[in-house]
Amino acid sequence: MSVKLHDRNFLVSTVVTLVIIVASILFSGWISGRATTIDVAVTGQDAATVLQTGQKIADSQDANVKLNTHDSPDLAGLEQQVRDGKVDVGLIPVDGGWRLIGKSNENTDATKYITAAAQQISVERNAKAAGTSVQQLQSGSSVTYDLLDPDGADAGTAKVVGFVFAFLFYLSSIVFGMVIAQSVVEEKQNRIVEILASAIPLRQLLVGKVLGSTAMALGQLVLFVAAGLIGMAATGRGSQIGQVAGAAGWFVVFFVVGFLALAALWAVAGSLSTRSEDLQSTATPLSVMIMAVLFIGIFVSGVGQVVASYVPLVSIVAMPSRVVAGTASWWEPLLSLAIMAATAYGVVVIAEKIYRRSLMQTQGRLSFRQALRVED
Known part of the structure; x- marks a missing residue:
């Protein structure tokens, strides 16, 4: 034990391993705590409203996601921004809903929160047009989650x-x-x-x-x-x-x-x-x-x-x-x-x-x- 405690290689390897353990945990915490920024090119005021609602939904779920809005004059300009990598996705209105445009891979966070926002806005508008409220439409749909351990x-x-x-x-x-x-x-x-x-x-x-x-x-x-x-x-x-x-x-x-x-x-x-x-x-x-x-x-x-x-x-x-x-x-x-x-x-x-x-x-x-x- 005395020889080992005076062995420089043993002491250095122990210190290096300690540093690696602490550094890996800190790096993991930094990665998990870092906000994911999604740049979205939009056309029209309604698209910006969808993004604002999507951001509120992400914030309510404590998701480290930030939706940044980039205005685009038309569809051609929006697609060019996506191709050039200046934005992650594009959002444009289409008949019956919305269209997300990506370059080569689907951005799952963008799909999740923008889709939820579009659905929420659509339900609110449809409820208002039908003379009812969102709360009445959602009555009986709540789900609770209990953990046994x-x-x-x-x-x-x-x-x-x-x-x-x-x-x-x-x-x-x-x-x-x-x-x-x-x-x-x-x-x-x-x-x-x-x-x-x-x-x-x-x-x-x-x-x-x-x-x-x-x-x-x-x-x-x-x-x-x-x-x-x-x-x-x-x-x-x-x-x-x-x-x-x-x-x-x-x-x-x-x-x-x-x-x-x-x-x-x-x-x-x-x-x-x-x-x-x-x-x-x-x-x-x-x-x-x-x-x-x-x-x-x-x-x-x-x-x-x-x-x-x-x-x-x-x-x-x-x-x-x-x-x-x-x-x-x-x-x-x-x-x-x-x-x-x-x-x-x-x-x-x-x-x-x-x-x-x-x-x-x-x-x-x-x-x-x-x-x-x-x-x-």
């Missing part, structure tokens, strides 16, 4: 948070796992382990590596999670912090328990090797497993995510993602964590046995089966 985060936020959890799991597992494996194989290659074995039991050597690396990974992970929550607060997403913070807490707990098993397996990958070049083969199963957790955590959903939230290691990402989405009952994280802890204990026991039996074998690279056959 109003505290749950929206699907978009849950998806982003799940991706962040998966990425942090992958980053920490690979970085600190390789540190463990490389330190073990270097001690074995330089025969320093023989000196260490004469001073302390190999079991204690393994425990020290596992606990030290887990503590370092936990510290870095807490920094990253805190940076993310601070970034959310800075971008005005305070209403979501409570839900995300709870899920982040579960993620940290799951990660610590799961990484204890992973750290022991990384130590085994190092003990099976006799030189650094051997790590490419002995660590491949672990790398593949961690990559699988990353992709499952990002892409799995629905029933698959529910099942994955009870699968050890995969649950590190899947269960906190369900918590932030509001689809997990209060007892489910506890049950999943118990399964993870039991599995981690079994993995550590087996890994410790392989580690002790293979660490002093320097004649060549060992497989898991060969290491288990070695006598204590």
